[in-house]
Amino acid sequence: MSRSLHAAQLALxxxxxxxxxxxxxxxVLAVVxxxxxxxxxxxxxLHRLxxxxxxxxxxxRAAAEIEAGKPFWRD
Structure with a gap:
């Protein structure tokens, strides 16, 4: 598990x-x-693969670059 709580645990x-x-x-802020x-x-x-x-x-490679280029707040 990462340093922060897992989103499912926070939701619970x-x-x-x-x-x-x-x-x-x-x-809610922690989950986001x-x-x-x-x-x-x-x-x-993904960018480093x-x-x-x-x-x-x-x-x-093109699809990976597009995905890697998205800002962190976008799904």
Whole structure:
């Protein structure tokens, strides 16, 4: 597991009854930031893959560059 809590764990925590509004807002923020961090890390890794590895996962270099070039906040 990464340094931050996994998004599913944060969502489960957010579903706990009786959490103050501020705590819920911070949990939602943590979930979003965790998702953005995952996007950033996976796109960076995709950008570094060699052509034969891209072929193994069904990506062309052009498709990998397009995906790697997306900002972290986009799905």
């Amino acid at each position: 925590l957010n579903n706990q009854a009786g959490l103050p509004s501020a705590a819920r807002a911070l949990i 930031m965790t998702k953005w961090d995952r996007h950033r890390r996976t796109r960076k890794a 060699e052509p034969h590895l891209l072929k193994d996962i069904g990506f062309s």
